[in-house]
Amino acid sequence: MMNKTMRVILMGVLAVSMAACKSKPEKVDPPAPDPVREQPVTPPVVNDGKYTADSLNSDSCLRQRVVYFDFDQADIKSEAAEIVACHGKYLKDLPGAKMTLEGHADERGSREYNMGLGERRGNAVSSALQANGGSSAQITVNSYGEERPTCSESDETCWGKNRRVEIVYTQAQ
Protein backbone atom coordinates (compact mmCIF):
# COMPACT_ATOMS: atom_id res chain seq x y z
CA MET A 1 0.00 0.00 0.00
CA MET A 2 2.72 2.42 1.10
CA ASN A 3 4.78 1.42 -1.92
CA LYS A 4 2.01 2.10 -4.39
CA THR A 5 1.21 5.52 -2.87
CA MET A 6 4.88 6.47 -2.94
CA ARG A 7 5.21 5.45 -6.56
CA VAL A 8 2.19 7.48 -7.60
CA ILE A 9 3.58 10.58 -5.85
CA LEU A 10 7.03 10.09 -7.39
CA MET A 11 5.57 9.62 -10.87
CA GLY A 12 3.53 12.79 -10.36
CA VAL A 13 6.58 14.77 -9.31
CA LEU A 14 8.51 13.43 -12.27
CA ALA A 15 5.75 14.37 -14.72
CA VAL A 16 5.55 17.93 -13.30
CA SER A 17 9.29 18.45 -13.58
CA MET A 18 9.35 17.11 -17.15
CA ALA A 19 6.47 19.40 -18.11
CA ALA A 20 8.38 22.29 -16.56
CA CYS A 21 11.43 21.45 -18.71
CA LYS A 22 9.31 21.41 -21.85
CA SER A 23 7.72 24.76 -21.17
CA LYS A 24 11.10 26.44 -20.71
CA PRO A 25 13.38 24.99 -23.39
CA GLU A 26 15.63 28.06 -23.42
CA LYS A 27 16.74 27.53 -19.85
CA VAL A 28 20.43 26.52 -19.91
CA ASP A 29 21.08 26.26 -16.19
CA PRO A 30 21.02 22.70 -15.00
CA PRO A 31 18.05 22.13 -12.76
CA ALA A 32 18.65 22.29 -9.08
CA PRO A 33 19.52 18.94 -7.55
CA ASP A 34 16.23 17.22 -7.14
CA PRO A 35 15.78 14.56 -4.48
CA VAL A 36 13.41 12.80 -6.84
CA ARG A 37 16.12 12.28 -9.44
CA GLU A 38 18.45 10.74 -6.86
CA GLN A 39 16.00 7.87 -6.50
CA PRO A 40 16.51 4.94 -8.90
CA VAL A 41 13.75 5.44 -11.39
CA THR A 42 12.21 2.01 -11.92
CA PRO A 43 10.87 1.55 -15.40
CA PRO A 44 7.10 1.21 -15.45
CA VAL A 45 5.93 -2.41 -15.27
CA VAL A 46 5.99 -3.70 -18.83
CA ASN A 47 2.92 -5.83 -18.31
CA ASP A 48 0.71 -3.48 -16.37
CA GLY A 49 -2.22 -5.65 -17.29
CA LYS A 50 -2.99 -8.14 -14.57
CA TYR A 51 -2.98 -11.88 -15.07
CA THR A 52 -6.32 -13.63 -15.24
CA ALA A 53 -7.14 -17.27 -14.58
CA ASP A 54 -6.89 -17.86 -18.35
CA SER A 55 -3.25 -16.79 -18.26
CA LEU A 56 -2.34 -20.13 -16.67
CA ASN A 57 -3.00 -21.79 -20.01
CA SER A 58 -2.13 -18.95 -22.39
CA ASP A 59 0.94 -17.30 -20.87
CA SER A 60 4.15 -18.95 -22.00
CA CYS A 61 5.90 -18.21 -18.71
CA LEU A 62 3.05 -19.42 -16.50
CA ARG A 63 2.82 -22.62 -18.49
CA GLN A 64 6.26 -23.55 -17.17
CA ARG A 65 5.68 -25.32 -13.85
CA VAL A 66 8.98 -27.01 -13.02
CA VAL A 67 12.06 -25.51 -11.32
CA TYR A 68 15.28 -27.57 -11.49
CA PHE A 69 18.17 -27.73 -8.99
CA ASP A 70 21.82 -28.76 -8.70
CA PHE A 71 22.85 -31.83 -6.68
CA ASP A 72 22.32 -31.44 -2.92
CA GLN A 73 21.43 -27.76 -3.52
CA ALA A 74 18.28 -25.71 -3.01
CA ASP A 75 19.41 -22.41 -4.61
CA ILE A 76 17.13 -21.08 -7.33
CA LYS A 77 19.25 -20.99 -10.47
CA SER A 78 19.23 -17.83 -12.62
CA GLU A 79 17.40 -19.59 -15.47
CA ALA A 80 14.48 -20.22 -13.10
CA ALA A 81 14.15 -16.55 -12.07
CA GLU A 82 11.63 -15.76 -14.82
CA ILE A 83 9.36 -18.70 -13.91
CA VAL A 84 9.41 -17.76 -10.26
CA ALA A 85 8.71 -14.09 -11.10
CA CYS A 86 5.66 -14.73 -13.26
CA HIS A 87 4.11 -17.24 -10.85
CA GLY A 88 4.75 -14.84 -7.99
CA LYS A 89 2.96 -12.10 -9.93
CA TYR A 90 0.10 -14.47 -10.69
CA LEU A 91 -0.35 -15.16 -6.98
CA LYS A 92 -0.34 -11.43 -6.37
CA ASP A 93 -2.83 -10.68 -9.17
CA LEU A 94 -5.18 -13.48 -8.14
CA PRO A 95 -5.16 -13.49 -4.34
CA GLY A 96 -7.60 -16.43 -4.30
CA ALA A 97 -5.14 -18.66 -6.18
CA LYS A 98 -3.46 -21.48 -4.28
CA MET A 99 -0.65 -23.84 -5.16
CA THR A 100 1.28 -26.82 -3.84
CA LEU A 101 5.02 -26.92 -4.39
CA GLU A 102 6.05 -30.57 -4.73
CA GLY A 103 9.72 -30.91 -3.84
CA HIS A 104 11.76 -33.79 -5.28
CA ALA A 105 15.30 -35.16 -5.10
CA ASP A 106 17.32 -37.55 -7.23
CA GLU A 107 17.96 -41.14 -6.11
CA ARG A 108 21.43 -40.58 -4.67
CA GLY A 109 21.78 -40.57 -0.91
CA SER A 110 19.34 -41.64 1.76
CA ARG A 111 15.57 -41.42 1.37
CA GLU A 112 14.67 -39.49 4.50
CA TYR A 113 17.49 -37.00 3.98
CA ASN A 114 16.17 -36.53 0.44
CA MET A 115 12.75 -35.93 1.96
CA GLY A 116 14.33 -32.99 3.81
CA LEU A 117 16.10 -31.85 0.65
CA GLY A 118 12.85 -31.86 -1.34
CA GLU A 119 11.25 -29.72 1.32
CA ARG A 120 14.19 -27.34 1.37
CA ARG A 121 13.82 -26.87 -2.40
CA GLY A 122 10.08 -26.34 -2.02
CA ASN A 123 10.74 -23.72 0.66
CA ALA A 124 13.28 -21.97 -1.57
CA VAL A 125 10.72 -21.67 -4.37
CA SER A 126 8.10 -20.57 -1.84
CA SER A 127 10.37 -17.75 -0.59
CA ALA A 128 11.12 -16.64 -4.15
CA LEU A 129 7.41 -16.60 -5.02
CA GLN A 130 6.71 -14.49 -1.95
CA ALA A 131 9.51 -12.09 -2.92
CA ASN A 132 7.66 -11.73 -6.24
CA GLY A 133 4.30 -10.89 -4.72
CA GLY A 134 2.82 -14.20 -3.56
CA SER A 135 1.74 -14.74 0.04
CA SER A 136 2.57 -17.68 2.28
CA ALA A 137 -1.14 -18.42 2.72
CA GLN A 138 -1.36 -19.27 -0.98
CA ILE A 139 1.50 -21.79 -0.92
CA THR A 140 1.79 -25.30 0.53
CA VAL A 141 5.09 -27.17 0.33
CA ASN A 142 4.92 -30.97 0.06
CA SER A 143 8.14 -32.95 -0.21
CA TYR A 144 8.17 -36.32 -1.96
CA GLY A 145 11.93 -36.81 -1.57
CA GLU A 146 13.14 -39.30 -4.16
CA GLU A 147 9.90 -41.32 -4.10
CA ARG A 148 8.35 -39.89 -7.28
CA PRO A 149 11.05 -39.85 -9.97
CA THR A 150 10.13 -38.88 -13.53
CA CYS A 151 12.77 -41.20 -14.94
CA SER A 152 14.75 -44.10 -13.54
CA GLU A 153 18.10 -44.16 -15.32
CA SER A 154 21.11 -43.79 -13.03
CA ASP A 155 22.83 -40.95 -14.91
CA GLU A 156 23.19 -37.19 -14.64
CA THR A 157 20.60 -36.41 -17.35
CA CYS A 158 17.92 -38.30 -15.46
CA TRP A 159 19.06 -37.12 -12.01
CA GLY A 160 18.86 -33.51 -13.27
CA LYS A 161 15.23 -34.07 -14.31
CA ASN A 162 14.35 -35.54 -10.92
CA ARG A 163 15.89 -32.72 -8.82
CA ARG A 164 12.91 -30.43 -9.14
CA VAL A 165 10.03 -28.52 -7.63
CA GLU A 166 6.72 -28.90 -9.43
CA ILE A 167 4.25 -26.03 -9.20
CA VAL A 168 0.76 -27.48 -8.91
CA TYR A 169 -2.17 -25.04 -8.80
CA THR A 170 -4.87 -26.33 -6.49
CA GLN A 171 -7.03 -23.23 -6.97
CA ALA A 172 -6.73 -21.04 -10.06
CA GLN A 173 -8.33 -17.90 -8.62
Added chain:
Amino acid sequence: MPKTISVNMRAWFVSLLLLLGSMPVFAQGLVVPPVSGSPTARPITIVPFAYEGAGLPLETDIAAVVTGDLNRSGQFNALGRDNIIEYPVRASELRFDTWRMLKQDYIVIGRVLDGTEGSVRIEFELYDVGTRKRLFGLALPARRADLRAASHQIADYVYEKITGIRGAFWTRMAYVTSTGLGKNTQYALMVADSDGYNPQVVVRSGEPLLSPAWSPDSKKLAYVSFERGSSSIYLQELTTGSRQILASYRGINGAPAFSPDGTRIALTLSQTGNPEIYIMDLATRRTTQITKHYSIDTEAIWTPDGQNLIFTSDRAGKPQLYQVSAAGGEPTRLSSKGEYNARPTISGDGKKIAMAQGAGNVYRIAVLDRSRGGADYTMLSPGNLDESPSFAPNGSMVLYAAREGQRGVLYAVSADGRVRQRLVLADGDVREPAWSPFRQR
Protein backbone atom coordinates in the same frame (compact mmCIF):
# COMPACT_ATOMS: atom_id res chain seq x y z
CA MET B 1 24.26 -99.93 3.92
CA PRO B 2 21.13 -100.52 1.82
CA LYS B 3 19.29 -98.30 4.23
CA THR B 4 21.69 -95.44 3.63
CA ILE B 5 21.07 -95.71 -0.08
CA SER B 6 17.31 -95.68 0.27
CA VAL B 7 17.54 -92.59 2.45
CA ASN B 8 19.73 -91.04 -0.19
CA MET B 9 17.13 -91.72 -2.89
CA ARG B 10 14.38 -90.43 -0.71
CA ALA B 11 16.27 -87.23 0.00
CA TRP B 12 16.66 -86.55 -3.70
CA PHE B 13 13.02 -87.26 -4.30
CA VAL B 14 12.14 -84.80 -1.55
CA SER B 15 14.41 -82.17 -3.09
CA LEU B 16 12.79 -82.64 -6.47
CA LEU B 17 9.32 -82.23 -5.02
CA LEU B 18 10.45 -79.19 -3.12
CA LEU B 19 11.73 -77.61 -6.31
CA LEU B 20 8.50 -78.26 -8.22
CA GLY B 21 6.23 -77.38 -5.35
CA SER B 22 7.84 -74.07 -4.55
CA MET B 23 8.13 -72.63 -8.04
CA PRO B 24 4.96 -70.50 -7.94
CA VAL B 25 6.25 -68.94 -4.72
CA PHE B 26 9.51 -68.03 -6.46
CA ALA B 27 7.66 -66.37 -9.31
CA GLN B 28 5.76 -64.00 -7.03
CA GLY B 29 8.35 -63.43 -4.38
CA LEU B 30 12.03 -62.95 -4.03
CA VAL B 31 14.33 -64.90 -6.29
CA VAL B 32 17.11 -66.12 -4.08
CA PRO B 33 20.14 -67.45 -5.94
CA PRO B 34 22.10 -70.15 -4.08
CA VAL B 35 24.99 -68.89 -2.05
CA SER B 36 28.27 -70.66 -1.43
CA GLY B 37 29.96 -70.16 1.90
CA SER B 38 33.12 -68.27 2.57
CA PRO B 39 36.09 -70.61 1.84
CA THR B 40 37.88 -69.46 4.99
CA ALA B 41 34.89 -70.12 7.26
CA ARG B 42 34.14 -73.21 9.40
CA PRO B 43 33.50 -76.35 7.30
CA ILE B 44 30.20 -78.02 8.20
CA THR B 45 27.97 -80.63 6.61
CA ILE B 46 24.20 -80.61 6.91
CA VAL B 47 23.13 -84.08 5.83
CA PRO B 48 19.68 -84.13 4.18
CA PHE B 49 17.07 -84.99 6.81
CA ALA B 50 15.13 -88.18 6.14
CA TYR B 51 11.34 -88.23 6.40
CA GLU B 52 10.44 -91.41 8.24
CA GLY B 53 6.73 -90.79 8.60
CA ALA B 54 3.84 -92.26 6.68
CA GLY B 55 2.41 -89.09 5.11
CA LEU B 56 3.16 -87.21 1.91
CA PRO B 57 6.77 -86.16 1.34
CA LEU B 58 7.72 -82.89 3.03
CA GLU B 59 7.54 -79.70 0.97
CA THR B 60 10.63 -78.21 2.56
CA ASP B 61 14.20 -79.48 2.25
CA ILE B 62 15.18 -78.68 5.84
CA ALA B 63 18.90 -79.30 5.34
CA ALA B 64 18.97 -77.02 2.29
CA VAL B 65 17.41 -74.15 4.27
CA VAL B 66 19.88 -74.66 7.13
CA THR B 67 22.78 -74.82 4.65
CA GLY B 68 21.68 -71.59 2.95
CA ASP B 69 21.37 -69.79 6.29
CA LEU B 70 24.77 -70.89 7.58
CA ASN B 71 26.53 -70.04 4.30
CA ARG B 72 24.94 -66.61 4.08
CA SER B 73 26.26 -65.73 7.54
CA GLY B 74 29.85 -65.84 6.33
CA GLN B 75 30.75 -67.88 9.42
CA PHE B 76 30.33 -71.27 7.76
CA ASN B 77 31.25 -73.05 4.56
CA ALA B 78 28.70 -75.85 4.22
CA LEU B 79 29.55 -78.88 2.10
CA GLY B 80 27.66 -78.87 -1.22
CA ARG B 81 25.14 -81.61 -1.95
CA ASP B 82 27.35 -83.01 -4.73
CA ASN B 83 30.10 -83.70 -2.22
CA ILE B 84 27.95 -85.43 0.38
CA ILE B 85 28.73 -89.12 -0.12
CA GLU B 86 27.00 -90.69 2.87
CA TYR B 87 23.58 -90.01 4.33
CA PRO B 88 23.60 -90.89 8.02
CA VAL B 89 20.28 -90.21 9.72
CA ARG B 90 21.11 -91.23 13.30
CA ALA B 91 24.24 -91.53 15.41
CA SER B 92 24.67 -95.26 14.77
CA GLU B 93 25.11 -94.54 11.03
CA LEU B 94 27.62 -91.73 11.48
CA ARG B 95 31.19 -92.60 10.39
CA PHE B 96 33.43 -89.77 11.55
CA ASP B 97 36.36 -90.93 9.41
CA THR B 98 34.40 -90.12 6.26
CA TRP B 99 33.79 -86.53 7.38
CA ARG B 100 37.30 -86.13 8.70
CA MET B 101 38.55 -87.18 5.27
CA LEU B 102 36.29 -84.49 3.76
CA LYS B 103 37.91 -81.99 6.15
CA GLN B 104 34.65 -81.19 7.93
CA ASP B 105 34.71 -79.67 11.43
CA TYR B 106 31.02 -80.22 12.19
CA ILE B 107 28.15 -82.38 10.98
CA VAL B 108 24.40 -82.10 11.49
CA ILE B 109 22.13 -85.10 10.99
CA GLY B 110 18.39 -85.36 11.44
CA ARG B 111 15.13 -87.06 10.68
CA VAL B 112 11.49 -86.11 10.57
CA LEU B 113 8.81 -88.24 12.23
CA ASP B 114 5.05 -87.90 12.21
CA GLY B 115 3.69 -85.94 15.15
CA THR B 116 0.17 -85.44 16.42
CA GLU B 117 -2.69 -84.14 14.28
CA GLY B 118 -0.77 -83.96 11.03
CA SER B 119 2.21 -82.13 12.47
CA VAL B 120 5.76 -83.46 12.42
CA ARG B 121 8.59 -83.89 14.87
CA ILE B 122 12.07 -82.91 13.70
CA GLU B 123 14.95 -84.56 15.54
CA PHE B 124 18.44 -83.26 14.83
CA GLU B 125 21.92 -83.61 16.28
CA LEU B 126 25.12 -81.60 15.94
CA TYR B 127 28.50 -83.38 16.20
CA ASP B 128 32.07 -82.19 16.41
CA VAL B 129 33.91 -84.30 13.83
CA GLY B 130 37.32 -83.86 15.46
CA THR B 131 36.33 -84.91 18.97
CA ARG B 132 33.45 -87.19 17.81
CA LYS B 133 31.36 -85.59 20.53
CA ARG B 134 27.68 -84.73 20.31
CA LEU B 135 27.44 -80.99 20.93
CA PHE B 136 23.67 -80.62 20.82
CA GLY B 137 20.47 -82.45 20.05
CA LEU B 138 16.82 -81.42 20.00
CA ALA B 139 13.37 -82.61 19.01
CA LEU B 140 11.35 -79.79 17.48
CA PRO B 141 7.62 -80.14 16.84
CA ALA B 142 6.45 -78.27 13.74
CA ARG B 143 3.41 -77.89 11.52
CA ARG B 144 4.00 -79.02 7.95
CA ALA B 145 3.27 -75.50 6.70
CA ASP B 146 5.93 -74.04 9.03
CA LEU B 147 8.89 -76.20 8.08
CA ARG B 148 10.93 -73.27 6.76
CA ALA B 149 10.48 -71.50 10.11
CA ALA B 150 11.54 -74.68 11.93
CA SER B 151 14.56 -74.98 9.62
CA HIS B 152 15.64 -71.41 10.45
CA GLN B 153 15.34 -72.25 14.15
CA ILE B 154 17.58 -75.30 13.65
CA ALA B 155 20.12 -73.04 11.88
CA ASP B 156 19.92 -70.66 14.86
CA TYR B 157 20.69 -73.48 17.32
CA VAL B 158 23.62 -74.75 15.26
CA TYR B 159 24.98 -71.22 14.81
CA GLU B 160 24.75 -70.46 18.51
CA LYS B 161 26.25 -73.78 19.70
CA ILE B 162 29.32 -73.31 17.50
CA THR B 163 29.90 -69.53 17.52
CA GLY B 164 28.52 -68.71 20.96
CA ILE B 165 26.42 -65.97 19.33
CA ARG B 166 22.65 -66.18 19.15
CA GLY B 167 21.47 -66.99 15.62
CA ALA B 168 19.23 -64.56 13.74
CA PHE B 169 17.94 -66.67 10.87
CA TRP B 170 14.48 -67.16 12.36
CA THR B 171 13.66 -63.50 11.88
CA ARG B 172 11.95 -61.46 9.21
CA MET B 173 12.58 -58.43 7.10
CA ALA B 174 10.32 -55.62 6.02
CA TYR B 175 10.94 -53.84 2.73
CA VAL B 176 9.22 -51.60 0.21
CA THR B 177 8.53 -52.43 -3.43
CA SER B 178 7.40 -50.21 -6.27
CA THR B 179 6.32 -50.85 -9.82
CA GLY B 180 5.67 -48.29 -12.55
CA LEU B 181 6.86 -44.70 -12.91
CA GLY B 182 5.59 -41.25 -11.99
CA LYS B 183 1.98 -40.89 -10.88
CA ASN B 184 1.19 -44.48 -11.91
CA THR B 185 3.63 -46.00 -9.43
CA GLN B 186 2.22 -48.70 -7.12
CA TYR B 187 3.92 -49.14 -3.75
CA ALA B 188 3.80 -52.06 -1.31
CA LEU B 189 5.19 -52.60 2.17
CA MET B 190 6.18 -56.25 2.47
CA VAL B 191 7.35 -58.66 5.15
CA ALA B 192 9.31 -61.82 4.32
CA ASP B 193 11.48 -64.40 6.10
CA SER B 194 15.10 -63.32 6.63
CA ASP B 195 16.11 -65.28 3.52
CA GLY B 196 13.47 -63.58 1.37
CA TYR B 197 10.93 -66.43 1.31
CA ASN B 198 7.24 -66.17 2.22
CA PRO B 199 6.75 -62.55 1.11
CA GLN B 200 3.51 -61.07 2.42
CA VAL B 201 1.87 -57.73 1.74
CA VAL B 202 1.47 -55.47 4.78
CA VAL B 203 -0.06 -52.55 2.89
CA ARG B 204 -0.42 -51.42 -0.73
CA SER B 205 -0.77 -47.85 -1.93
CA GLY B 206 -0.78 -45.72 -5.05
CA GLU B 207 1.13 -43.12 -2.98
CA PRO B 208 4.69 -43.50 -1.67
CA LEU B 209 5.43 -45.80 1.28
CA LEU B 210 8.79 -45.69 3.03
CA SER B 211 10.87 -46.09 6.19
CA PRO B 212 9.51 -49.28 7.79
CA ALA B 213 10.59 -49.75 11.43
CA TRP B 214 9.98 -52.77 13.66
CA SER B 215 8.65 -52.66 17.20
CA PRO B 216 11.00 -54.50 19.61
CA ASP B 217 8.46 -57.35 19.99
CA SER B 218 8.33 -57.77 16.15
CA LYS B 219 4.56 -57.48 16.24
CA LYS B 220 4.16 -54.01 14.77
CA LEU B 221 5.60 -51.87 12.02
CA ALA B 222 5.77 -48.10 11.95
CA TYR B 223 6.12 -46.60 8.47
CA VAL B 224 5.57 -43.49 6.39
CA SER B 225 2.70 -43.30 3.92
CA PHE B 226 1.60 -40.50 1.57
CA GLU B 227 -1.91 -41.89 1.17
CA ARG B 228 -3.40 -38.75 2.77
CA GLY B 229 -1.61 -36.56 0.23
CA SER B 230 1.46 -35.75 2.29
CA SER B 231 3.61 -37.81 4.65
CA SER B 232 2.11 -39.36 7.79
CA ILE B 233 3.50 -41.95 10.18
CA TYR B 234 1.37 -45.06 10.68
CA LEU B 235 1.59 -47.82 13.27
CA GLN B 236 0.26 -51.19 12.14
CA GLU B 237 -0.20 -54.53 13.88
CA LEU B 238 1.01 -57.31 11.61
CA THR B 239 -1.35 -60.10 12.66
CA THR B 240 -4.60 -58.10 12.66
CA GLY B 241 -3.71 -55.42 10.10
CA SER B 242 -5.25 -52.78 12.35
CA ARG B 243 -3.45 -49.46 12.23
CA GLN B 244 -3.45 -45.93 13.51
CA ILE B 245 -1.86 -42.62 12.58
CA LEU B 246 0.93 -41.60 14.95
CA ALA B 247 1.92 -38.31 13.34
CA SER B 248 0.41 -36.19 10.60
CA TYR B 249 1.70 -32.71 11.27
CA ARG B 250 2.27 -29.99 8.69
CA GLY B 251 5.36 -30.78 6.61
CA ILE B 252 7.47 -33.91 6.88
CA ASN B 253 6.44 -36.79 9.15
CA GLY B 254 9.23 -39.30 8.71
CA ALA B 255 11.92 -41.71 9.85
CA PRO B 256 10.18 -43.51 12.75
CA ALA B 257 12.36 -45.63 15.10
CA PHE B 258 11.18 -47.50 18.21
CA SER B 259 13.11 -47.14 21.45
CA PRO B 260 14.61 -50.47 22.62
CA ASP B 261 11.92 -50.81 25.33
CA GLY B 262 9.15 -50.04 22.83
CA THR B 263 7.60 -47.21 24.85
CA ARG B 264 8.81 -44.34 22.69
CA ILE B 265 9.41 -43.59 19.05
CA ALA B 266 11.95 -41.21 17.53
CA LEU B 267 10.70 -39.42 14.43
CA THR B 268 11.37 -36.49 12.13
CA LEU B 269 8.93 -33.57 11.92
CA SER B 270 9.32 -30.35 9.96
CA GLN B 271 6.38 -28.49 11.50
CA THR B 272 8.73 -25.71 12.58
CA GLY B 273 9.94 -25.21 8.99
CA ASN B 274 12.82 -27.66 8.73
CA PRO B 275 13.32 -31.30 9.72
CA GLU B 276 14.05 -31.84 13.44
CA ILE B 277 14.29 -34.99 15.57
CA TYR B 278 11.49 -35.55 18.09
CA ILE B 279 10.66 -38.32 20.56
CA MET B 280 7.04 -39.37 20.97
CA ASP B 281 5.83 -41.14 24.10
CA LEU B 282 3.56 -43.86 22.70
CA ALA B 283 1.30 -43.95 25.76
CA THR B 284 0.53 -40.23 25.84
CA ARG B 285 1.40 -39.37 22.20
CA ARG B 286 3.24 -36.31 23.48
CA THR B 287 6.27 -35.25 21.46
CA THR B 288 9.49 -33.71 22.75
CA GLN B 289 11.78 -31.84 20.38
CA ILE B 290 15.36 -33.13 20.60
CA THR B 291 17.29 -31.20 17.93
CA LYS B 292 17.01 -27.52 17.11
CA HIS B 293 19.00 -26.46 14.07
CA TYR B 294 18.13 -24.92 10.71
CA SER B 295 19.77 -27.84 8.88
CA ILE B 296 18.18 -31.18 7.96
CA ASP B 297 18.17 -33.46 11.02
CA THR B 298 16.63 -36.88 10.34
CA GLU B 299 16.99 -40.69 10.35
CA ALA B 300 17.36 -41.08 14.11
CA ILE B 301 18.05 -44.53 15.56
CA TRP B 302 18.45 -45.51 19.23
CA THR B 303 21.58 -46.87 20.83
CA PRO B 304 20.80 -50.30 22.38
CA ASP B 305 20.83 -48.85 25.92
CA GLY B 306 18.07 -46.40 24.94
CA GLN B 307 20.15 -43.47 26.20
CA ASN B 308 21.17 -41.84 22.92
CA LEU B 309 20.07 -41.19 19.37
CA ILE B 310 22.29 -41.35 16.31
CA PHE B 311 21.02 -39.34 13.34
CA THR B 312 21.86 -37.73 9.99
CA SER B 313 22.43 -33.97 9.84
CA ASP B 314 23.89 -31.61 7.25
CA ARG B 315 24.61 -28.92 9.86
CA ALA B 316 28.26 -28.95 8.75
CA GLY B 317 27.29 -28.59 5.08
CA LYS B 318 27.07 -32.22 3.98
CA PRO B 319 25.15 -35.07 5.64
CA GLN B 320 27.10 -36.66 8.51
CA LEU B 321 26.19 -38.80 11.53
CA TYR B 322 25.75 -37.22 14.96
CA GLN B 323 24.90 -38.53 18.40
CA VAL B 324 22.66 -36.77 20.90
CA SER B 325 21.28 -37.75 24.29
CA ALA B 326 17.68 -38.96 24.19
CA ALA B 327 17.10 -36.34 26.89
CA GLY B 328 18.26 -33.62 24.48
CA GLY B 329 21.37 -31.47 24.48
CA GLU B 330 24.16 -30.65 22.10
CA PRO B 331 24.86 -33.29 19.41
CA THR B 332 28.40 -34.50 18.81
CA ARG B 333 29.68 -35.56 15.41
CA LEU B 334 30.25 -39.27 15.02
CA SER B 335 31.30 -39.94 11.40
CA SER B 336 34.75 -38.65 10.60
CA LYS B 337 35.55 -40.05 7.18
CA GLY B 338 33.81 -39.49 3.82
CA GLU B 339 31.98 -36.50 2.39
CA TYR B 340 28.49 -38.04 2.77
CA ASN B 341 27.40 -40.32 5.63
CA ALA B 342 23.72 -41.03 6.24
CA ARG B 343 21.07 -43.53 7.33
CA PRO B 344 22.75 -45.19 10.32
CA THR B 345 22.00 -48.68 11.67
CA ILE B 346 23.55 -50.05 14.86
CA SER B 347 24.51 -53.56 15.98
CA GLY B 348 22.84 -54.99 19.07
CA ASP B 349 25.99 -54.59 21.16
CA GLY B 350 26.23 -50.93 20.14
CA LYS B 351 29.76 -51.30 18.84
CA LYS B 352 29.21 -51.20 15.10
CA ILE B 353 27.41 -48.52 13.14
CA ALA B 354 26.74 -49.11 9.45
CA MET B 355 25.84 -46.22 7.13
CA ALA B 356 25.51 -45.23 3.49
CA GLN B 357 28.81 -43.53 2.67
CA GLY B 358 29.05 -41.37 -0.45
CA ALA B 359 32.10 -40.21 -2.36
CA GLY B 360 31.44 -38.49 -5.68
CA ASN B 361 28.77 -40.55 -7.40
CA VAL B 362 29.59 -43.75 -5.52
CA TYR B 363 27.59 -44.76 -2.45
CA ARG B 364 28.65 -47.81 -0.47
CA ILE B 365 27.79 -49.37 2.86
CA ALA B 366 30.48 -48.64 5.43
CA VAL B 367 30.76 -49.98 8.98
CA LEU B 368 32.35 -47.97 11.74
CA ASP B 369 33.64 -50.10 14.63
CA ARG B 370 33.49 -47.87 17.68
CA SER B 371 35.19 -50.42 19.90
CA ARG B 372 38.41 -49.87 17.98
CA GLY B 373 39.07 -46.22 18.63
CA GLY B 374 36.25 -44.84 16.54
CA ALA B 375 37.86 -44.32 13.15
CA ASP B 376 37.97 -47.87 11.82
CA TYR B 377 35.77 -48.17 8.71
CA THR B 378 35.13 -51.38 6.78
CA MET B 379 33.46 -51.25 3.36
CA LEU B 380 30.72 -53.88 3.07
CA SER B 381 29.52 -53.25 -0.46
CA PRO B 382 30.99 -52.37 -3.86
CA GLY B 383 28.55 -49.56 -4.85
CA ASN B 384 27.55 -47.65 -6.92
CA LEU B 385 24.26 -46.71 -5.31
CA ASP B 386 24.03 -48.74 -2.11
CA GLU B 387 21.85 -47.47 0.73
CA SER B 388 19.55 -48.29 3.66
CA PRO B 389 21.72 -50.71 5.67
CA SER B 390 19.99 -52.69 8.42
CA PHE B 391 21.82 -54.87 10.95
CA ALA B 392 20.63 -58.35 11.85
CA PRO B 393 19.65 -58.40 15.54
CA ASN B 394 22.80 -60.40 16.36
CA GLY B 395 25.05 -58.04 14.37
CA SER B 396 26.36 -60.86 12.16
CA MET B 397 24.89 -59.59 8.89
CA VAL B 398 23.60 -56.47 7.19
CA LEU B 399 20.77 -56.11 4.68
CA TYR B 400 21.02 -53.20 2.24
CA ALA B 401 19.51 -51.87 -0.97
CA ALA B 402 21.43 -51.49 -4.23
CA ARG B 403 20.58 -50.45 -7.77
CA GLU B 404 21.26 -52.71 -10.70
CA GLY B 405 20.28 -51.33 -14.07
CA GLN B 406 17.05 -49.48 -13.52
CA ARG B 407 15.80 -51.43 -10.56
CA GLY B 408 16.44 -51.73 -6.87
CA VAL B 409 17.59 -55.03 -5.38
CA LEU B 410 18.39 -56.20 -1.85
CA TYR B 411 21.61 -57.75 -0.65
CA ALA B 412 22.45 -59.65 2.51
CA VAL B 413 26.12 -59.32 3.44
CA SER B 414 28.06 -60.84 6.32
CA ALA B 415 29.29 -58.22 8.79
CA ASP B 416 32.87 -58.86 7.68
CA GLY B 417 31.86 -58.24 4.05
CA ARG B 418 33.10 -61.65 2.85
CA VAL B 419 29.80 -63.21 1.75
CA ARG B 420 27.08 -61.36 -0.15
CA GLN B 421 23.81 -62.73 -1.49
CA ARG B 422 21.37 -60.88 -3.74
CA LEU B 423 17.63 -61.05 -3.09
CA VAL B 424 15.69 -59.76 -6.10
CA LEU B 425 11.99 -59.19 -6.49
CA ALA B 426 10.91 -60.75 -9.77
CA ASP B 427 9.00 -57.64 -10.78
CA GLY B 428 9.79 -53.99 -9.98
CA ASP B 429 11.93 -52.16 -7.51
CA VAL B 430 12.85 -53.39 -4.01
CA ARG B 431 14.34 -51.13 -1.33
CA GLU B 432 14.57 -50.14 2.33
CA PRO B 433 15.10 -53.50 4.00
CA ALA B 434 14.55 -53.48 7.77
CA TRP B 435 15.70 -56.55 9.68
CA SER B 436 13.31 -57.55 12.46
CA PRO B 437 14.35 -58.01 16.08
CA PHE B 438 14.71 -61.54 17.50
CA ARG B 439 11.47 -63.51 17.71
CA GLN B 440 10.37 -65.22 20.91
CA ARG B 441 10.77 -68.99 20.72
